[in-house]
Amino acid sequence: MENNLKEIVREKISNRNKLNNQVKEMIINELNLELKPEEIEDDAPLFGMGLGLDSIDALEIAVGVEETFGVAISDTQMEVFRSINTVADFIQSENEGLNDRV
Amino acid sequence: MKVFLGYEEICKMLPHRYPFLMLDYVSDIVIGKEAIGIKNVTINEPFFSGHFPQKPIMPGVMIVEALAQLTAIAYCSKILEKNGITNFDELKNIDPEEIASHVGYLVEANVKFKKPVIPGEQLRLKVVLGKSFGQLTQVKVCATVNNTIVALGKLIVSEKE
Numbered sequence: 001m002e003n004n005l006k007e008i009v010r011e012k013i014s015n016r017n018k019l020n021n022q023v024k025e026m027i028i029n030e031l032n033l034e035l036k037p038e039e040i041e042d043d044a045p046l047f048g049m050g051l052g053l054d055s056i057d058a059l060e061i062a063v064g065v066e067e068t069f070g071v072a073i074s075d076t077q078m079e080v081f082r083s084i085n086t087v088a089d090f091i092q093s094e095n096e097g098l099n100d101r102v
Numbered sequence: 103m104k105v106f107l108g109y110e111e112i113c114k115m116l117p118h119r120y121p122f123l124m125l126d127y128v129s130d131i132v133i134g135k136e137a138i139g140i141k142n143v144t145i146n147e148p149f150f151s152g153h154f155p156q157k158p159i160m161p162g163v164m165i166v167e168a169l170a171q172l173t174a175i176a177y178c179s180k181i182l183e184k185n186g187i188t189n190f191d192e193l194k195n196i197d198p199e200e201i202a203s204h205v206g207y208l209v210e211a212n213v214k215f216k217k218p219v220i221p222g223e224q225l226r227l228k229v230v231l232g233k234s235f236g237q238l239t240q241v242k243v244c245a246t247v248n249n250t251i252v253a254l255g256k257l258i259v260s261e262k263e
Contacts, residue, residue: 055238056210058236058238059235059236059238059239059240059258060258062233062235063232063233063240066233073235075234075235
């Protein structure tokens with residue numbers, strides 16, 4: 001039973017790491033950044049300090065999230081862009097919401 | 103929708119004038135979404151005197167400017183509709199400053215120039231407005247000459263504050 005739980009947790013963690021990496025790759029491609037995915041920290045701020053992105057980049061990330069992950073971010077949800085983790089959280093919660101509805 | 107917006111109508115919708123009006127007419131509009139326009143390139147263009155004296159080539163940035171102006175037309179058509187104007191004949195009754203004052207700025211251009219454009223060629227411009235985010239809108243743009251793509255890419259434009 002405990003082993004089963006460990007398996008599930010391990011799978012969840014690996015899925016999440018995969019998603020975080022996909023988000024990083026999408027941002028790197030979308031913004032033509034000279035970075036590798038492992039050089040971006042999961043919790044580092046994307047705007048201002050950290051990656052130093054601006055509002056123009058926000059539009060391109062929003063387009064990238066929509067094209068790559070099929071979920072739409074609206075401009076009232078700026079908090080989604082805080083970090084890689086918050087973008088991944090958003091994608092995950094939107095997809096889970098979708099699965100619930102199906 | 104098929105339309106014919108010539109010099110007079112375009113002047114009602116854009117603040118640009120000679121020598122910087124890079125659209126001859128607009129032939130198709132999907133209000134607020136898409137537009138197709140024509141720019142005839144002649145040796146009389148002022149920029150050909152310097153670009154280049156022995157070998158006239160239309161500067162890529164001028165193609166981008168033409169695409170950005172067409173984007174403004176597609177964008178302004180939405181404002182016209184909001185004001186209850188659906189028929190472009192009604193443009194005659196409009197104060198040009200009114201709509202032109204909504205024309206915003208070009209924020210980013212990411213365009214590939216695939217073939218030089220020379221005097222005598224006709225540019226067929228197409229713009230498709232994409233996702234908006236805050237004041238910014240992404241636009242897919244394409245310019246062709248004789249059905250061959252000469253410029254292809256995307257712009258980001260902003261609303262005027």
